[in-house]
Amino acid sequence: MHDSGMLIRHWSTRDGIVRDTDIMSGMFIVLQEFVRDSFNDRKNNLERLRFGSRQVALVRGDRTVLAAVLRGRYLNGLPAKLRDAVGDFERHYGGVLKDWSGNPDAFPSVDVVAWRFMKGKPTDVAS
């Protein structure tokens, strides 16, 4: 997700998110900002959400947020891997991200991010 709330890319191996992913992206960013504002803390970020057996791990870079929705209790080092992925992505696309218009085609190699985390080919790839 771009820090404007616009979705850059969504991957899924199963039917995990039932609602519109563009809107989910925006609302994740809204929630993130709401929490930062509530605690009057602009340095830290909302890093994890838990809902039933599902949890969301969130990592924020300079201009993007990478969120992973997963089932189970343990993250097994996932946040560090997400941070690496965000760092690599932002290094590669820093110029585009600075004033991104909202066109997802501006990131032709974005799927590399998914290949790091998802075994096999994602069954539902959308932006």
Place this chain on the structure above:
Amino acid sequence: MVDDHIKRKVLLLGDGAVGKTSLIRRFVVDKFSDDYITTIGTKVTKKDLRVEYPDRAVDLTFMIWDVLGQKGYKNIQESAFVGGKGALLVYDVTRADTIRSLTDYWLRNLGKVLGSIPFVLVGNKIDLVDDRTQGEETLEYLKESLGVRGFLSSAKTGESVEACFLQLARDIVAKADTRLGRHQGPEEEAPTLIAVADQIVTDFCDLMGGQEAAMPIVRQQMSRAGVDVNSPTLQGLRLAVEYLADAESSFRNADEVEATKLRRLGWIKEAS
């Protein structure tokens, strides 16, 4: 086409209780609770729309951020502005304080975060006034002083709701066109006939309250006048203006129709 498909974040701004959320409920198929706005400050909705020009159509997806209007939530409001590519600035025609807020609060804060972005003025709740004259005069003054388009609307009756969003879409497409160098540069003094045709169509659509109702008439009258939208002629455009005036005469008074016709003929003359 500017792109295959343009997706943009747009902002819905204005004081509390001016009717922003009601406007959006008129415009989008909404599945999420409005409680988000009061609980966490913003609600995001989505709308796909198509902007039609005489020679092309552009598909857009608007991600619409309905931002809490109460002042004093500056951090939440300003963080919602990030990445916005356009805005609807809404005021309540029955409350003068909401008009002052547009310039004193919303435009000032918006400018600090985003600089200059396209925006459209919306004077909402026009259904609540008996005499529209004052509302029209205020809107004209605002439009002129800010150099933007604007509409008097009613979320209750639906008046001009779609037109507001479509105008913003047109302004955003125009900005994208300019960025990509698709328009004539500033050194071009006279507008091209294609640009004039576009201007006439936009004008007609605005008067008809939106493209959905207006475009079938436009296509019919352009075709009747023999206008090839990719290469319009002076004569064809003049004829089309006459035919569009005929179409308008069934729902506007003769003086208004004549004034509109003369204005459009003036645009053609400028380009000739």
